[in-house]
Amino acid sequence: MSRRVAITGNEAIAEAMRQINPDVVAAYPITPATEIVQMFANSVSDGKVDTEFVTVESEHSAMSAAIGASAAGARAMTATSSQGLALMWEMLYIAAGLKLPIVAPIVNRALSAPINIHCDHSDTMGARDSGWIQIYSEDAQEAYDNLIQAIRIAEHPDVLLPAMVTMDGFIVSHGMSNAEFLDDDVVRGFIKEYEPKHYLLDVENPITVGALDFSDWYFEHRRQVADAHTRVKDVVLQVAEEFKGISGREYKLFDGYKLDDAEYAIVIVNSAAGTAKTVVDELRAKGLKAGLLKIRLFRPFPQEEIVEALSGKKAIAVLDRADTLSLMGGPLYIDLRAAMYDSPGPRVKMVNYIYGLGGRDINMEQIAGVYNDLVEIVKTGEIKRSVTYLGVRE
Amino acid sequence: MSAAEKGWKDVPMGGLILEAGNAKEYETGDWRTHKPVWDEDKCSHCMICWVFCPDSAILVKDGKMQGIDYKHCKGCGICAHECPRKCIEMVLDTGKDGEAGASE
Structure with a gap:
C-alpha cells in the first residue's frame, strides 16, 4: 500500500533514494541538499540499503567517484546544490560524454557571489549544456516521482545519459507538504536491476573507458551524445506512462x-x-x-x-x-x-x-x-x- | 588510421574501446621530428635504451637489441641521451627513407 505523508522535499528525495537502493552513492554535504545525504547515510548505517556510501572530500570527488562507479557497472547516485554543482563542473561533461546513466537530485540554490543559500536556478541552468538530462519539479511529490522515473530514463538502452532532478531549495527542500510514497517493492519492480552492456568489472570482456580522443574521433563521440538526446523525449513519455500505472499520477514533457x-x-x-x-x-x-x-x-x-x-x-x-x-x-x-x-x-x-x-x-x-x-x-x-x-x- | 572512414553510428558509444591490447594500432611515429639512428657495430646490448624508452619502441629479440620501432617511436631522444656507448644518434627525420616521419 502506498503511504500518504507530510514530508519535506529533502525527506521525499532521501526516501526515494532508500527505495532505489543504488549500488554506490558518493556525496558531500551542502546546504540545502545536506539533509538528503544525511538521511540517506542513516539508511546506510541502519542497514536499510546495500549501498556503498563514499564520503568524499569535495563535490568534484563526489561526481568523480560516481563516474568511476558507473563505469565499473554500478547504479551510482549523488546529490548536491549550488557551489557543489559548480565544483562538479568538469565531471558533469565527462559523465555525459562517457554516456554514464548517473542520477542526481539537485536542490536549486543561488551561486555566489554574494554568498547566499536560498533558491534560484542559476546552478542547474548553468549546467544546461553539459549533456545531462534535466527534469524540474514543482513540489516534493514531483521530486520523488521524477527521481524514480529518472533512473529508468537515464538507464534506458536508447538513452544512457546522466540525469539531474531539481527542486527548489528551502521552498520545497525544507517546506512541508503532502506526498504519497509508493511501496518499496513497487519502486524496485519499476526501476528493475541495472544491466549495463559494457562495464569495467566485466572481466570476461575487458574494455577501456576514457581513452584519448583527438580530432580523429572526438567529434563523432560528441555527436553520439546529441543523438542520444533525440530519443529522450519518447523514453520520458514511455516511462511516465508506466509510472502512471503504479502511481496513478500523470507526467508529461x-x-x-x-x-x-x-x-x-x-x-x-x-x-x-x-x-x-x-x-x-x-x-x-x-x-x-x-x-x-x-x-x-x-x-x-x-x-x-x-x-x-x-x-x-x-x-x-x-x-x-x-x-x-x-x-x-x-x-x-x-x-x-x-x-x-x-x-x-x-x-x-x-x-x-x-x-x-x-x-x-x-x-x-x-x-x-x-x-x-x-x-x-x-x-x-x-x-x-x-x-x-x-x-x-x- | 584506417578506421577513419567510419561515422559516429559505427563506433562504440562514449569512446569505449572494446578490444584489449590495441594501443599498438595507434601509430605515433608520425609525431616525430627527429629520429634515433642506431649503430649496431658500437652496441653492447646493455638494454639501457630498452629500460628508458617510454614508448616501448626498442625492438629486442633473445636479449639483443634489434633496432627501433619507427611506427611508435615519437623521437623523444631519451635512448640517445642514456646510451653509454653513444651508439644512438638523433637526426632530423625527413621521412625520405621510407620510415614514418613528421615530414612525410
Whole structure:
C-alpha cells in the first residue's frame, strides 16, 4: 500500500533514494541538499540499503567517484546544490560524454557571489549544456516521482545519459507538504536491476573507458551524445506512462494549466508554478483567458510540443529564476524565443521576467502584474521592455 | 588510421574501446621530428635504451637489441641521451627513407 505523508522535499528525495537502493552513492554535504545525504547515510548505517556510501572530500570527488562507479557497472547516485554543482563542473561533461546513466537530485540554490543559500536556478541552468538530462519539479511529490522515473530514463538502452532532478531549495527542500510514497517493492519492480552492456568489472570482456580522443574521433563521440538526446523525449513519455500505472499520477514533457484556450500564457519551472496557477484561477474568475506552461523536461528541450502548445497565444511571458547576463534575458526565455522562431502564424509577443534571485519571494500580485503587462502589450502592440527584473528594489 | 572512414553510428558509444591490447594500432611515429639512428657495430646490448624508452619502441629479440620501432617511436631522444656507448644518434627525420616521419 502506498503511504500518504507530510514530508519535506529533502525527506521525499532521501526516501526515494532508500527505495532505489543504488549500488554506490558518493556525496558531500551542502546546504540545502545536506539533509538528503544525511538521511540517506542513516539508511546506510541502519542497514536499510546495500549501498556503498563514499564520503568524499569535495563535490568534484563526489561526481568523480560516481563516474568511476558507473563505469565499473554500478547504479551510482549523488546529490548536491549550488557551489557543489559548480565544483562538479568538469565531471558533469565527462559523465555525459562517457554516456554514464548517473542520477542526481539537485536542490536549486543561488551561486555566489554574494554568498547566499536560498533558491534560484542559476546552478542547474548553468549546467544546461553539459549533456545531462534535466527534469524540474514543482513540489516534493514531483521530486520523488521524477527521481524514480529518472533512473529508468537515464538507464534506458536508447538513452544512457546522466540525469539531474531539481527542486527548489528551502521552498520545497525544507517546506512541508503532502506526498504519497509508493511501496518499496513497487519502486524496485519499476526501476528493475541495472544491466549495463559494457562495464569495467566485466572481466570476461575487458574494455577501456576514457581513452584519448583527438580530432580523429572526438567529434563523432560528441555527436553520439546529441543523438542520444533525440530519443529522450519518447523514453520520458514511455516511462511516465508506466509510472502512471503504479502511481496513478500523470507526467508529461511539460504541464499545461488552463493553457488550451488561454490567450495570455506564462512559462515557468519549479515551485513558483504553484503560486502562478492560483493567479491563473483568480484571473480566469475575472474573465481573463490566462494560462500557464510549466516545463518538466528542460534538457533536452521539447521544442515541437512546446511550440504547438503555445502557438496562437496573444502574448507570452517567460519567468526565469536565473539570469544569463547575455542581456538577452534568462535561460528559459532565450530557449523559448529560439523555439518559437519556428512557430506557424504571426510572431507572438514574448517578454521575460527575471525573479526570485537568491531566494527573493515572488507573490501573487507580482504574477498578476505580469499578466496585466501582457494584456497591455497586446492592447498597445508595444513592448516597452523585453527583460524585466521582477521584485528587485529600484 | 584506417578506421577513419567510419561515422559516429559505427563506433562504440562514449569512446569505449572494446578490444584489449590495441594501443599498438595507434601509430605515433608520425609525431616525430627527429629520429634515433642506431649503430649496431658500437652496441653492447646493455638494454639501457630498452629500460628508458617510454614508448616501448626498442625492438629486442633473445636479449639483443634489434633496432627501433619507427611506427611508435615519437623521437623523444631519451635512448640517445642514456646510451653509454653513444651508439644512438638523433637526426632530423625527413621521412625520405621510407620510415614514418613528421615530414612525410
